[in-house]
Amino acid sequence: MAALDVNGIRCSYNGKPVLDNLSLRVAENEIMCLLGASGCGKTTLLKAVAGLLPVTEGEIFIHGHRVNGDDVAVVPELRNIGMIFQDYALFPHMNVASNVAFGLQNKERDKALIRSRVEEALELVNLAELGDRYPHQLSGGQQQRVAIARALICRPRLMLLDEPFSNIDTQVRMRLIGEIRGLLKDQGISAIFVTHSKEEAFAFSDRLALFRAGHIEQVGRPQTLYQHPESRFVADFLGLANYVPATVLDSRTLMTAMGPIASQAAIQAEPGTPGQLLLRPRQIQLSLAEQGNGRVLEQQFLGAHTRCLVECQGLRLEVSINEPLPAVSQVSVGVAPHALTFFPDNRQGQRAVA
Missing domain, CATH: 2.40.50.140 (Nucleic acid-binding proteins)
Structure with missing residues (x-):
């Protein structure tokens, strides 16, 4: 069973088509990167999978369960998805532990269980000693780890990451990419990762889908797309070409x-x-x-x-x-x-x- 099956979906903004008959499959424990220029439809697909944007045609299956179409409309909070954004979206008036606990508090009333899960999540992202600090007391990389811990605390089976490393310095970014990739693999979590950076795509993904104007130009292993592009668009997007x-x-x-x-x-x-x-x-x-x-x-x-x-x-x-x-x-x-x-x-x- 695939972690995600997107079959022929169509999405529009203000009546203008953004995704047209797009299909994509993500395997269990696979990290799929959506790569492309701004405005090509990457984040639109992420929102459609999360249930944050209506799909006018086509079907989406998450771990074999259909979440849209034919009078089915599973709300985002019931899709068992974790989401990590570019701007971290941490609450400045809450400490690290409270930020991490926030998502679970709406689903769980057992305070001892919540504390235990917070400790577990902070341990996973190497922030076990920083639960009492506030976001402004953390570096950019540490703030992103808090956002990741918050997404992990509900134990999602599918993670959606929307340009999560773009606000982090280059040296820290590549180290964090390695850490988060290893964490997702160790936890058996499938992921879809949106970026416009080919370097991030190469380092983080198992496979990548290169987007162009609302459709996928080519999908496959990063090495395959780089060494054997199927079109000159793919060749030129991924690096210098003679x-x-x-x-x-x-x-x-x-x-x-x-x-x-x-x-x-x-x-x-x-x-x-x-x-x-x-x-x-x-x-x-x-x-x-x-x-x-x-x-x-x-x-x-x-x-x-x-x-x-x-x-x-x-x-x-x-x-x-x-x-x-x-x-x-x-x-x-x-x-x-x-x-x-x-x-x-x-x-x-x-x-x-x-």
């Missing part, structure tokens, strides 16, 4: 200005088909060579890697290498062995075939 003019020689080879390039997987296009070969900066290899086919035009040391702009056979290529090269180097340009992604020319929407 497009090299190419022609199919056979099912395993493309001919380019750099020479023939072999693929580790079959290319689903007929010999003679023209198009564009996608190469990520890390898929291009450079080696110093006095008679090489390329020349380094520009370099930027970025800490973890060095960005190079290389000219090769009339092409300008963005390349990522570990260590800087001598200035204005002549280099041999090659391609790391991998399954090539090829976009045939004149194909509608520039869809990839390999």
Whole structure:
């Protein structure tokens, strides 16, 4: 049984369609990221799942139970969902323990049980010693942990996170992402995570759904979408991309200005088909060579890697290498062995075939 099944839903704002016939499945204990630019429908889907926005068509199932349609309208508080927002939404006049207890107090009258569950939730988010503090006495990362504890205290089976890390400093953010991911996995909680940051999506999700204008352009593992995008929109959204003019020689080879390039997987296009070969900066290899086919035009040391702009056979290529090269180097340009992604020319929407 899936944690969430969204089947052909439609949602509108003021009569304007935002989601149109959208479907998505989230497996048990899976973290699904909804990634896309502002206004593409990510938060609209989150609100529809939570019951905060009416669905005009289609059905939503949470752990096999239908929550809308055919005279069924399960209210948000009965959907067994936890929600975490961008702004934390903590009560400034309540201490940490009271903020965490708030959601459970509407469902449970046993004060001893509430105290026990508060202690358990604060322990899970590493705030066991801070129950008496107030929100203004906490860092941004600690405030977000309080919001997470408040969501966990009712023991939801599905968690909805709406850009929860966007107000946190970068160094703290990546550490917190790792902690919260581990916590959700340990507790067996499925989650849907909304962001417009591809770095957060890569670090946090098991699978990601890339949104574009109210529909899902591609869904799959982050590595798959990055390395094998099905369209140029996906390729460009997820990172720097080089497009090299190419022609199919056979099912395993493309001919380019750099020479023939072999693929580790079959290319689903007929010999003679023209198009564009996608190469990520890390898929291009450079080696110093006095008679090489390329020349380094520009370099930027970025800490973890060095960005190079290389000219090769009339092409300008963005390349990522570990260590800087001598200035204005002549280099041999090659391609790391991998399954090539090829976009045939004149194909509608520039869809990839390999």
